[in-house]
Amino acid sequence: MATDPLRLGIAGLGTVGGGVVRLIEDHRALLAERLGREVVITRISARDRSRERPFDVAAYGWVDDPVDLATVDDVDVVVELIGGSDGPALALVRGALAAGRPVVTANKALLAHHGAALAAVAEKTGAMLAYEAAVAGGIPVVKALREGLIANRLTRIAGILNGTCNYILSRMEATGAEFADVLAEAQAHGYAEADPAFDIEGTDAAHKLTILATLGYGAAVDFGQLHVEGITSITADDIAFARELGYRIKLLGIAESDGNGIAARVHPTLVAHHTPLAEVDGVYNAVQIEGEPVGRLFLEGPGAGAGPTASAVVADLCYVAWNTDAEGPSSAPVYMKHAANLVTGDLRPMSDHVGRFYIRLNVIDRPGVMAAVTEVFARHAVSLESIIQRKRDADAPVPIVLMTHEAREAVMQAAIGEIGRLEAVTAPPCLIRLETM
């Protein structure tokens, strides 16, 4: 068992990087006692050395080019917190793993795009690649899937994977405000980035879902094949109608496997009140995992921020400290099984999805509209569960909401395409999928 200090080289000193440095400084004695060896930062690297930071930059050896951390000789583990799927993050991680140096990263974009390839490099050299912080912040969901549930055949992984979206949807429900106003408020509070596209269009959640699906189903999931929708078209009306019908709207990432293929999708979803995912409020993240023989698990916690993310990064560092000894390289796979055994093949196309749907139409309020709409659904053999038209207005379009029984996605798209072309329908129909939890 190694007792010499574990020497870190940290690349990227933004919110998460700063949090990691602070955590290692603040909990130095606690970590040393738990690990039986010290954790020390020997090298740091970031774009701008002179920026104001919550720790003393001069206390650590500065490296101008982060990629040098892959090979510099006083570093045992590389901590990659630069971000981005390519560029220096990829060069650093690939270089370190190829050199047999373990890597801890919080970079979901990198893993979503290059995870399987990096796992192959890591397993070839025996260098560990750990990424707990890449998904759901402080929730140890990677460990739960990779190790805790390894004996299970998983059937569904469904999660609230983006805190910004969950905050916006929660505030829309609490205040009745429209999306754009709540987004502006979230930006003012620092819960949304100045450029929020990455979050609100679902990309961030899709990165995380790709990692969870690769892990849980042992498949080299192609990020580009995920069906991804964000929350930008959700209105205050939708939230109010959903509540009336007994649901809340959440941006979920859902990956399913029935043994005949894997489906993975990110979209706003109606989730029944009082189910665990429906009750997750604000910036929290949560993941529901179903498998055989375990049944249903639910994990909830802070999904982002310096503290929770640093908690996950340093947990991975401890795992590396425990498991890398002079005696030999790691034998554990990066995902739930070795990279060479990861299943390849296409995800199931979204057009094959079968589920229930909520559809909101904005229509001119006149006789015959309901008949025209229901006729289209009938012709496509889509069976309706309910139709609600609450408002009446002779001068402006009014919303009609329909809930369907189970239908195939391709059929639904054809039906609402046709409905969107009806003369009385004034805007593209809004379709939200319902997920039974």
Added chain:
Amino acid sequence: MATDPLRLGIAGLGTVGGGVVRLIEDHRALLAERLGREVVITRISARDRSRERPFDVAAYGWVDDPVDLATVDDVDVVVELIGGSDGPALALVRGALAAGRPVVTANKALLAHHGAALAAVAEKTGAMLAYEAAVAGGIPVVKALREGLIANRLTRIAGILNGTCNYILSRMEATGAEFADVLAEAQAHGYAEADPAFDIEGTDAAHKLTILATLGYGAAVDFGQLHVEGITSITADDIAFARELGYRIKLLGIAESDGNGIAARVHPTLVAHHTPLAEVDGVYNAVQIEGEPVGRLFLEGPGAGAGPTASAVVADLCYVAWNTDAEGPSSAPVYMKHAANLVTGDLRPMSDHVGRFYIRLNVIDRPGVMAAVTEVFARHAVSLESIIQRKRDADAPVPIVLMTHEAREAVMQAAIGEIGRLEAVTAPPCLIRLETM
């Protein structure tokens, strides 16, 4: 990296043992693919070979004395599912660890009583001791604490750790029935044992809490020092009053640390509606963990049963398979830090507990009773938040419910001792603690 089969010796073939054998048989190919080596059962042992079992006993080598599995030569890992804190379970686990043979166990009583001592043996020989299945069934909470949250200073661990009690309390709330009737129903459905004392008196939850506290706070917690109350004195009235006041009653195990000592207690608890623990229904288990810097995590899942428990046992076996190689013994500690570093010392006495209280008195309904009761609280400087007397009855005692502001346990006990001796009070006061989540 080892590629030879991992050979198991399984002791104990009850519900959990049968579940483990079935899981290893059913998921043989899946496990081999994920681990890169086969998992095979070479030896089994139980009290009665001829009992009807859900698998073919003749397929495996029978061992009459389970303790022989510690040393028999075709076993790599011992799986101890006998149960009980002493006797053959202890002899087998201690013997195997002393011989350098890894052990996977689901035995919470064994770990609650002998965990620190067994950890010392394991760490001396480098044999792994894994016990995910001992706490909260299918929820990987041991892994979450031991590894996922290792970088945190934990402040509170609070859990619903006994599915039988949670089932009974949930049913009492749903039906309005009294404890004894719901217990009988639970026994009929197989959710409670014929001898339910171990569950309903809180012992089982206390075993699990001892393990969580040892793990989370790095302390050799003495099981005998825990404050333990069960649910046998909870009435339908209590559940109805709690609901009226905005709470549900749950049997919680709570372990706290503020850096100046550890408190650990198991008792019925008022938990505010819509907090995660309050929403856990039926036989599910759940654990809320709070720490710095991670914040608050919540994990929920099936807490017992053959499938979920087997999921946890086999996860530990996989962890052993990944981490025991010819190159050398394990370096990781059994708890969050090495046994030699576990803090010893007394738990904080329950009399020091400070919190809010719910008190139900059964009193004779006549003028002056309320004045007499409130006078006692006033004299002990216990501040009341509310008093409710809903029923009026000239012929039979009626319940009065009081909610206090924060008070010290020792003071409360003195006050309700005095109140219990008032002439108008017809039964011992029922006191339920409130926990803010």
